[in-house]
Amino acid sequence: MSTNGQPVTRQDPPRALSTVVNPALRVLLRSPLAGRLPGGLILVRFSGRKTGREYELPVGIHDVDGRPAVLSNSRWRENFRGGAPVSIVQGGVIRTGTGTLVDEPDAAAAIALGLLREYGPEQAPRMGLRIEPGHEPTVEDLRRLDPMPAFILLDLDDGEELPAAAEGGTALYRSVELIERAQVLDRPAAALRAAVAPLIPHGPVKDTLSGTWLGHPLHPVTVHVPIGAWLSALVLDLIGGRRSRRAADELVAVGILGTLPSAAAGASDWLDTTGAERRVGLVHATGNVLALLLQVWSLVARWRGRRGRGVLLSAAANGLVGFTGYLGGHLAYNQGVGVDTTIFDAGPTDWTGVADLADLPEGRPVAVPAGQISLLLLRDGDRLHAMDNRCTHRGGPLADGEVVDGCIVCPWHQSAFRLEDGTIAEGPAVRPQPSYETRVTGTRVEVRRAEPKGLRRNAV
Ligand code: FES
Numbered sequence: 001m002s003t004n005g006q007p008v009t010r011q012d013p014p015r016a017l018s019t020v021v022n023p024a025l026r027v028l029l030r031s032p033l034a035g036r037l038p039g040g041l042i043l044v045r046f047s048g049r050k051t052g053r054e055y056e057l058p059v060g061i062h063d064v065d066g067r068p069a070v071l072s073n074s075r076w077r078e079n080f081r082g083g084a085p086v087s088i089v090q091g092g093v094i095r096t097g098t099g100t101l102v103d104e105p106d107a108a109a110a111i112a113l114g115l116l117r118e119y120g121p122e123q124a125p126r127m128g129l130r131i132e133p134g135h136e137p138t139v140e141d142l143r144r145l146d147p148m149p150a151f152i153l154l155d156l157d158d159g160e161e162l163p164a165a166a167e168g169g170t171a172l173y174r175s176v177e178l179i180e181r182a183q184v185l186d187r188p189a190a191a192l193r194a195a196v197a198p199l200i201p202h203g204p205v206k207d208t209l210s211g212t213w214l215g216h217p218l219h220p221v222t223v224h225v226p227i228g229a230w231l232s233a234l235v236l237d238l239i240g241g242r243r244s245r246r247a248a249d250e251l252v253a254v255g256i257l258g259t260l261p262s263a264a265a266g267a268s269d270w271l272d273t274t275g276a277e278r279r280v281g282l283v284h285a286t287g288n289v290l291a292l293l294l295q296v297w298s299l300v301a302r303w304r305g306r307r308g309r310g311v312l313l314s315a316a317a318n319g320l321v322g323f324t325g326y327l328g329g330h331l332a333y334n335q336g337v338g339v340d341t342t343i344f345d346a347g348p349t350d351w352t353g354v355a356d357l358a359d360l361p362e363g364r365p366v367a368v369p370a371g372q373i374s375l376l377l378l379r380d381g382d383r384l385h386a387m388d389n390r391c392t393h394r395g396g397p398l399a400d401g402e403v404v405d406g407c408i409v410c411p412w413h414q415s416a417f418r419l420e421d422g423t424i425a426e427g428p429a430v431r432p433q434p435s436y437e438t439r440v441t442g443t444r445v446e447v448r449r450a451e452p453k454g455l456r457r458n459a460v
Contacts, residue, residue, distance in 0.1 A: 008141035011130040012073060023178060025058035029089055030174045040126065043089040044070055044152075046099065049079050054181070060126055061090065064111050068154040070099070071112075073128055073147060077101050080152045088154065095156040103150035109142040112149045176330050179283050180276035189282045193271060200268050202414055203426075209268035212427030217338040219265040223328070225258030227321060230295060234318050237311045249302045252295055252314060259292050269338060272394055272413050272428060277335045280327055287324035291317040340431040341395040342388045345373045347436060353444040360384075360445065365408060367399035370447060374399075375436065376408065377445065378419055385419040386436035386447045393429035408433075421450075 029043045042061045047054055055076065062069045068088075078101070080086070086099035102108055116124060121131040127149060131137055142148065179185070200206050211218035233251035236244040263285070270281040298313035331337040347370055348354075354370045360379040367374050367389045374389040376399045387408070389399050396412030403409075407416040407425045415429035422433035436447040 006141070006144060007132040007135035008124075008137050008145065009130050010073065010128060010145060011125055012128050022058055023182065026056060026178055027175050029058060042070075044099075045087045045089070046076075046079055046084060048076075049084070055079075056181070061088070062115055062127075062151075064115070064151065064153065068156065069111070070152045070154065071127055071149050072152060073149055077103070077150050077152060086152075086154060088156065097154060097156035099152040099154050101150060101152055103148070105143050105148060106139070108148055108150050109139045111151050112142050113137060113139055172326065176280065176327065179280050179327075182279055185279040185282050189278050192282065193278075196267050197271055200264070200271060202428075206268055207427035209265045210428035211265070211430045212424060215430055217265075217269060217430055219262065219269050220328075220332070220338070222258070222262040222265050223325075226255040226262055226292075227325070229255035229258060230314065230318055230321065234311075234314055237314060245302075245307070249299065249310075252299050252302070256292065256295055256299065259288070263288070268428065273337055277331060277337050280331055280335065281337070284324050284327040284331065287320050287327070291320040291324065294320065337394075338430075340392045342390055342392050342431075342434050345388055345390065345434065347371060347373050347375065347388065347434065347449050348447060349449045351439065351441075351446045351448050353441070353446050354386075355445045356443050357440055357445055358443060363403065365399040365401070365403065367397065375447065377438075377447075378403065378408070380419070384438040384440070384445060386438050386445075387417065387419070387422045388434040391415060391417075391429065392431040392433055393427075398433070 025041065026043060029041060040060050040062075041058060043056055044059050045054065045056045057076070059070050059072070062071060080099045080101040081103075083098050083100045085096070087094060087096040102111065112127065112129075115127060116129070116131070116137050119126060121133070121135075121137075124131045129145075129149070135141075200209060207213065209218060211221075214221070229251045233248040233255065236248035236251065240248060266281075266285065266288075270278065270285065273281055294313050294317035298310040298317065301307075301313060302310035332339065352370065354375060355366075355368045355377055357379075360366060360377055362379055362381075365376050365378045368377055369375075374397075376385075376387050376389040378385040387398070389397060391398055391410045391412065393410065393415050394412060396410040396415075398408050398410055398417070401409045401411045403419070404416065405425075406420065407418050409416045410429070413428055414426070415424065416426040417423065417429070417433040418425055420435075422435035424430075424432055435450050437450040439446050
């Protein structure tokens with residue numbers, strides 16, 4: 001390593017190493033194992049001032065005259081200029097407070113020098129520094145560094161310290177949250193999307209794969225084939241004896257073939273996701289592709305008479321599918337992918353005034369509040385149409401869409417709903433739009449839920 005003739009130099013870890021190690025550290029620092037990690041490591045959490053995004057970084061923590069402090073050689077420290085809210089996870093507990101940036105050269109160099117003397121030169125890498133053997137570092141050495149180390153002094157609440165697990169469930173769940181926030185996945189997700197989208201064009205192909213014809217997303221139905229076949233094969237492998245070997249091998253092959261419709265249907269759903277859903281979906285799909293490759297490898301091993309290897313590979317694939325299944329459940333139950341987004345919308349079931357007739361332009365949809373929901377109203381000659389303004393597919397604002405051939409076309413993924421009754425003229429939506437009866441009393445437009453679902457008392 002070049003020292004440029006300087007006795008004290010920066011020794012930052014390679015960026016690629018951080019990219020690999022940091023996600024693992026985040027999981028570990030939130031897990032029950034956190035208390036067993038070296039005490040100098042913490043997670044620091046803060047909001048980006050410009051982006052508004054939440055950040056979470058594994059960093060070293062130092063003691064500066066009895067105050068906890070974080071050293072930063074990177075630009076994220078600017079978020080603490082003048083002070084900013086911060087929370088840290090340390091040893092399995094969470095503390096909140098304020099972080100204040102100290103980067104005035106004399107003050108920062110004095111803090112760094114004090115820590116270097118305390119740790120000794122061999123521990124300088126803890127601070128991202130390297131000291132030439134035999135050299136006694138000085139303030140001037142530190143001031144010459146570019147950029148100089150700066151510190152974020154932390155004032156943390158003494159109050160209640162919460163176990164990390166209380167923040168949001170198990171280590172597994174927290175690891176999924178990590179995936180949700182992993183912006184590093186956005187670029188490969190965008191590249192994959194660009195490659196897959198032309199294969200599933202809007203129209204009959206998309207509607208078939210989405211499940212528009214079924215009234216339910218198709219993907220959850222299709223996954224039963226590979227999961228069921230592979231799990232059954234493993235059961236036969238483990239307890240079926242020699243007589244079941246052929247059946248087990250055939251089940252592995254059936255599962256492999258079954259991934260084709262399952263992947264196609266899943267890809268169709270994934271194309272309509274964004275942000276955290278798209279990231280989780282990408283990992284879900286990647287894990288499933290790996291499981292598929294393991295099963296193909298297993299089948300080849302079985303055909304070549306390497307039964308033990310084949311069974312082990314199948315077992316590994318089943319374990320992986322268990323994890324991707326967890327992600328699939330997260331996508332559906334926690335992120336609402338594939339769920340009718342209006343299911344908990346409780347619009348009026350008794351006649352309720354929502355607008356003045358004079359405020360409704362002819363032929364142009366408008367959104368009006370109706371209790372706790374937003375309604376789309378459309379005046380069409382002497383007729384009035386009303387439906388939930390939130391698209392059942394992924395929640396697009398229908399009133400921003402266009403009216404085409406008696407349908408409202410969602411601006412997000414172009415599902416078309418008949419204005420007459422909310423039924424689907426074209427997907428990818430799989431559930432009709434809740435529609436409302438209308439009448440005019442005096443000058444007021446009144447609505448009430450028209451379709452049978454309105455009879456149900458929805459949770460709100
Ligand atoms: S949100 Fe996807 S079609 Fe409306």
